[in-house]
Every structure is written in structure tokens, then in C-alpha cells.
Amino acid sequence: MSSDKSSRCERGSERSARKTVISKGRVVDPASDFDEIADLLVDEDGLIEALLPGGSAEIGDAEFIDAAGQIVAPGFVDMHVHLREPGQEYKETIASGAKSAVSGGVTSLACMANTDPVNDSAAVTRYIIEKAQEAGLANVFPIGAVSVGLRGERMAEFGEMYEAGIVAVSDDGMPVADSALMRRALEYSRMFSLPIIAHEEDCGLCQGAVMNEGATSLRLGLKGMPSAGESVMVARDIELLRAAGGKLHIAHISCAEAVEMVRVAKRQGLAVTAEAAPHHFTLDERAVEGYNTNAKMKPPLRSPRDVEAVCEGLADGTIDAIATDHAPHHRDEKACEFDCAAFGIVGLETMLPLSLELLRKGVFPLSRMIDAMSSAPARILGLDRGSLAVGRPADIVVFDPDAEWTLIASELHSKSKNTPFDNWTMRGRVTRTLVGGRSVWEQQV
């Protein structure tokens, strides 16, 4: 499937007939507080069978994976992905998105509802699940819409979609502008324990704006979105959560004020969680210089001070998860005037090295990084994933944290190549991805 000789991507809908031994890697499982050189055994049913001292496992006729010098972790769970199918298959399909995911070590992903048609019904939810099963690579968990057609008016049928398999609701791409709808959605979601994932944007404050408001937008003559365009909505939703109950998850948090609000709300015991995207802790607004449309996204790249606040939030757990907001767009939607370009970038294949960069900067230790990329998002979405505990599905990523490679946008596995990291030297690479015990991605380094 892959033209790249050094990497392999296997569709393999057939069950692996034999056991697998991942040998002598540093196995890190934050969910069970495990961090040792160990052999990890996967049974014939694709479940985690045992963790044994490094080098002690009997190999026999099991498939052998040498992980010496590498990290073995629960496969990453990316809770914020736009797969574009149905409706915009020219940007990404469920299959191409899933392939992009496993090449980046993501074994489970949650896909947003802003497809065409919108995922606001069980029919669309089931369609996505079927397509994902056909692709047979990553686990795909659909997110349903909060409102019918993402129009922000009538609540979508949470119950019907829940029974079809959604794991959360969100109008992502759009904020829920109407406070009354947000309140009712929080209340109603309690019936199913579904988190509401909020894309926080005040439409008035952000109208016509294309980047962060600040020194750079002023120089470039571009209309800016102030931080308040995000933080006023975070404040509103925390207050609605306090009154209505339910579970609130703040998507792609990007500004210092919003991070502080979530910190305080958590201290008060509110059921609020948050995620940050790698681009928001890696780049700041200066990346837009030269009118780089691959640095255009919502929320926008903020100031250096905001980047620091996001890092602090990840370090102290205020921000629970790292999620990519993988947003594929066709070349033509980016090769135009900055004002006209689409918002968003692809992220599945750069999540690991960019997160490792924070580790190297001392923002967090390895176990916290893996927690943010696997265990925490699985916990937020209520998934039986993100852990290497015995008996769990063997969704596993093996990566070399020091392998250096150059990212070439045109070689991304996603159908779209809209990344600001083209030609960047990356450090840290996925060498093997297993989903349900099956090896679905292999890369020599």
C-alpha cells in the first residue's frame, strides 16, 4: 500500500493467528503506573496477555518485535480529527485519514461531525463506522453534532447517535453561539454521559478575522481574533456547566486566559477537561509572517506568552490531552490570498515528534506525555483504550524517541499536505503500530 519501501502499512482485516512479543522496549503505561524495560505479550485474540521482565519471554513461534532502545506505549488516542468523509473526499477519506493516523502512532481517533452531510443522525454515524471497519487500520470513534446541521438551532438526536456509536457531541468548526442551546445540551447529555466538546469562539469578536490579534496582525495588515474571542466563551461554558451539569471538554485551548479559567474550574471540582493541539504549543503568531496560509487555523496561533501558558497547562494537568485538530485541506484552498485560505492544518503525523520536543524542553516527563496522548483522551471519551493493562485490546505504539528525520509535506500519508512543518527536522519516529494486536504500520529508522 505504501510506495515507501522502508515503511509498511497493512490492511489486514484477518485476525493475527499467532501471538506477538514486543521485546526489551521501555514499556510506559501511565494508566497502570508502569515504566520498565519489559517484554509485552499479545495473545492470539489481540489482547494484552502479559508484561514480563525484559528478555524473559519465550518467543516460540510468536511474531517477534525487537523494541530494544525504543519506547512501547499505549497507542495514541487523537480525540480531535476531521476525516472529511462523507462529502469532502478530495481532502481526506476515512481510509486515508486512518492510514495517516497509524503512521503517526495513533491507534484510535475521534472524528468531528462537520462532514457533508453533517453527522447529526445515526445513519451518518453508522456510515462512518462501516467505512472505518473497511479501512481496517485505526479505531474510529465518531463524534455527533450538538445541533442539527451544525446550525446552532435545534438539538440533534443525541440518543439515536449514541446508540449508533458516538462517543461525544460537538459542533466543532463552529461554536454553539446560543447560550440557551448550550445549557440544554449540557443538561440533556447527562442521560448518556456524553461529553460536549466545545469549539470556543465568539462570532462577533472573531468576525472576518484570520489570525491572532496582536503585533503581527497589525504589521501584516490582517484582521485579528483577540484572545477574548476564545476566553469569553470558555468563561460562559464553565458557568453553564456549573449550573447545568454534564461534562464539558474545551477543544484546542490556545490562550493563557482560557487555560487559567479551566485551572480554576477544575480546582472547584467542575467536570471540565481540555485539550491542546501540537501547533499551539510549538508555533506562535510569528509563523504567519510572509502570509503563510499553512499557519492559518482556528483558534489562531497565539503570542509566545500564550504558548508558554499552554505548556504550563499540559505540565500541571490543567490541559488533559494532546489532540491534533487534524484538518486536511486541498492545495488550492491554501494556495491563495491569506484572507481567502481555509483554516486548519493536518496533524496526525507530526503529533509525536512535536510532543517529544516539549519533553526535551523539560515541560513534562515521558509518562505525562503518554498520558496526554493516550490515557487521558481515552478516559475523557470513555474508551476501553489508552492502557496496556492485561486483557485490554493490544493497541500499541513503538517509537524511537531520538530518531531524526525530515518531514516532507508531499510524502505525508494524509491526502492533504497542508502543514507548516514542511522540511522541518523532526526528532522521534513511530517504528511500529499495532491495533488490536495486528501490526498495521512499520517503519525502519
Add this chain to the structure above:
Amino acid sequence: MAVSERINRHLLGLEGVSADDIEVLLDTAEALTEVSQRDVKKLPTLRGKTVVNLFLENSTRTRTSFEIAAKRLSADAVNISASGSSFSKGETLEDTARNLAAMSPDAIVVRHPYAGAARFLAEVVSCSIVNAGDGAHEHPTQALLDILTIRQHKGRLDGLKVTIVGDLLHSRVARSNLYGLKTMGAQVCLAGPPTLLPAEFEQYGVELHYDLAEAVDGADVIMMLRVQRERQDGNYFPSLDEYARYFCLDEDIVGRAKPDVIILHPGPINRGVEISSTVADGRYSVIMSQVANGVALRMAVLYQLIVPGAEGIRGSTLAATGPATGAAATGVVVADATAAGAAATGAVVADAAAAGDGEKLGAATVAMGGRDGS
């Protein structure tokens, strides 16, 4: 000189442009002003060259000025405007650029409603690009002619106090002037309501004032920006009446400036809004010399960009057009500006004798050209 050596010769903005480069352009323009005063107003310098005026936003005034400039240098000028072009039928800027490139122009002068559009073109096509105004970003030729006008009246730029008043936030003219004036050593003061004068302007090392009289105090030059009615709808101020109450330049306020103050306005003027009629028509106003300088300055820019290694400014080049690097990437950068601009232009003017036909368009025609969305 080979075509490849002309690649990347653009004027995208004044950010990052050196004082030497600005001086060469001003000196060249100065020498060319003389041409406008002759009977035969045409030089053969750009004979056989093609200049495309791509105006994707209405601006009869600036377009006419560029067109006359090109014709006075004997270039073929092709005008393409938003209405009637395939652009208005949904063609992308990239496609438009490629189609234009197929005509092998030597320069494209572009006016566009979006910031960064001139730079975008420079990345797509290989000829020279002159930014004639891109969104709220820059309008370098307008600023250069303002600076030329100031130099003509004051004899210098260094140490002058220049106060710019009005809608700074949305003004490309203000941004280009800021860069140019600061580079030439002027002290710049900005005045306007806080909604149109965000604190981020402090990054330029300028003073910000919400009080017009204070800002004008001791000024050598006052530059008034046009205020657009639409800003009222964005609640940047309650009404044009209230705007005028605090920011209309009248005789009293001008009295706070130096006695020999000059007043500039990129036009067209909203009389009674940003400037009173008495002041606009008064002795301080140099608005008409701005218009006259416009043609000469644009001739200078076209000449310096199109003529390979134009005398005295060899190696004229510019800016990175690759992926964003955070570096300032706009403007003309002249590698070797040691030879005097005057010497260079002397040569041009000498060519005039060879000019065949006489184009009698006077500068005054430009003045009344119409609305300029600066």
C-alpha cells in the same frame, strides 16, 4: 542582462527597505519630475517593455498615475481591472498570475483588497511586482511620494516631527509611511481614537495620542488619513460627526504645529470630516504637489525595477519569496547604492532628446482621477 538577474526585483513594501534605497528612488523621481515640465514628456527608457496594471480593487487615481508613469517611459501599459476580468468570474489569483505571466510582462503593478497579495504574486511569477496597495498592509509608492513631497518642502527628513492622524488600523498608507519615515530618521507621532490606534503600534517606536492637539504640538508635517464611512458600522466610532469633533484638523489645531508646517493627505478628501476646507485649501497644504510627485515617483520605481542594474543601483533585488521565515521580507534591497542616484538619472534625462512623440497628459489630470481606496 539576462532575465534571471531580474528575478526578485520587487517593491512589495517599505518594511526593511534601507535609507540608501529610499534615497535612490527619491533622487531618481526628483530628476524625472523635470520631464513632466517639458513639452515632450516622454523618455525611451522602457521602450519595448510591458507593464501590466492589475487593479483588483477600484482606484482610478493610482492606476492612472502608474499608467502615465509607464507611458512616459515608453513602456506598453496594459490595464486589467476587477470588473470585466476573469478574476471577477472566480478565477484564482494564482491562475490570473499565471495567465499574466504568459504575456511576459516586465512588471506587474498590483492593487488588491487583501493583505499579502503582492507578495503572493511575487512568489508565483518571475517579473517585477510593484505593490500598489494590498489590503491594510502596505502602499509603498504612496508613502514614497509623500516622503518625496516632505523632502522637497523641508529639504530633509532626518529629525522632522511627522504626525499621522486618523484610521491607522486599516491604513496601508500609514504603515508604509511609518517604515519609510522612521528609516529616514523622522520622529513619528500617531493620533486617532483607541479603536483605530491599537497599542501594538508602539512596536514601531512611535508616540501614540488620542488627543489631536497634543499630537500636532510642534509638528513639522501633518499627514491626514482618509476616514471611511464604513468604520462607523464596525463601531470604531459612533458617527462621522463625533469623529470630526475630535479629529478634524482645523486652523486652531494647526496653530499648535510649527509655523512652517505642511499638511499631506493621500486623497480624496472628506472635507469637514478629517480636515476642514480652510486647512485643505490653505497655505500649508501640499496635496497638489503630492499628486504631481506621484507620476515621477512611479516612473522612478518602474525604471529602477525594470532596467537591469539601472545605473547607480546595480544589484537591485529583493526579498525572500520562499516559505515564511519570520524575517522581514519586503521591499527593494539595493546591494550597491554607492553611485549617486543623480548620476543615474542624469543618464535617463539625457535620453529624453531621443524621445519621439510627445504625450501631453499633465499631472493635473491625475489629480482629479477619482476615488482612491487608500
